[in-house]
Amino acid sequence: MNIIWLLQGSLILVSGEHRLVIDPYISDYVEKKHGMIRLEAPPLTAEQIKPSFIYCTHNHIDHLDPEGLPQILKIYKDCPVAGPVSVVKKCDELGIKASELIKAEIDKAFKTGPFELIPVKAFHSDLDATGLIVKAEGKTIYISGDTEYKDELPELIKKSAGGKIDIAIICINGRLGNMNLDDAVKTVKALGVKTAIPMHYGLFQQNTADPAPFVAACKEAGMNSFAMVPGKETELK
Numbered sequence: 001m002n003i004i005w006l007l008q009g010s011l012i013l014v015s016g017e018h019r020l021v022i023d024p025y026i027s028d029y030v031e032k033k034h035g036m037i038r039l040e041a042p043p044l045t046a047e048q049i050k051p052s053f054i055y056c057t058h059n060h061i062d063h064l065d066p067e068g069l070p071q072i073l074k075i076y077k078d079c080p081v082a083g084p085v086s087v088v089k090k091c092d093e094l095g096i097k098a099s100e101l102i103k104a105e106i107d108k109a110f111k112t113g114p115f116e117l118i119p120v121k122a123f124h125s126d127l128d129a130t131g132l133i134v135k136a137e138g139k140t141i142y143i144s145g146d147t148e149y150k151d152e153l154p155e156l157i158k159k160s161a162g163g164k165i166d167i168a169i170i171c172i173n174g175r176l177g178n179m180n181l182d183d184a185v186k187t188v189k190a191l192g193v194k195t196a197i198p199m200h201y202g203l204f205q206q207n208t209a210d211p212a213p214f215v216a217a218c219k220e221a222g223m224n225s226f227a228m229v230p231g232k233e234t235e236l237k
Helices: 029-034 068-075 085-094 153-161 181-191 212-220
Strands: 002-005 011-015 018-022 053-055 081-083 101-103 110-112 115-121 130-136 139-143 167-171 195-199 233-235
Touching: 011 130, 018 115, 053 068, 068 085, 081 085, 085 101, 115 153, 130 153, 139 153, 153 181, 167 181, 181 195, 181 212, 195 212
Parallel strands: 018 053, 053 081, 081 101, 139 167, 167 195
Antiparallel strands: 002 011, 002 233, 011 018, 110 115, 115 130, 130 139
């Protein structure tokens, strides 16, 4: 299984011909609404994303992109979209048309292609926000979405996963309802993962972080860790 990072919390997991796209943000909508200017252009266009399935973790505009998501679905009309109730409601408001609009619920697993998805608890200002467990190719991956640190979070995630978690992809920016890198390190240690990858940085000057201290701390604790390169497809080991 491979991963492509589209900056911030936007990811693509690739297994064979299937592409699970999570929180694609490819527009300048945040700048229009809040004046936060992109540091980098989107590494992939709407056409290049080539989604088989889209999951939005919550209804914030850098995760459910009110301009970018319709652009993607205009090209890929048969692509289903899933997310918690706040996402489904917002998609309805925006008139977003997908072949399926799936309401995700905490701990209720569902499948798309080779991927098994389990929405998990997140602690965020969108009270419906989720993280996501993804199981494919014998690996179990935790994707945090946006979440603050809580002492109970690692145990909730492990319970939802129903077993060991191999890889964590976790927010580190420490702003706007997200855990900072120290809490992210604490979380991945508690999860006992083999590989820990930082995300939710690098897109906006007002909301970023240096991934190097997180990577160093994880390596010191015996985990594999690296900073993703925007747009580059990387094998998840």
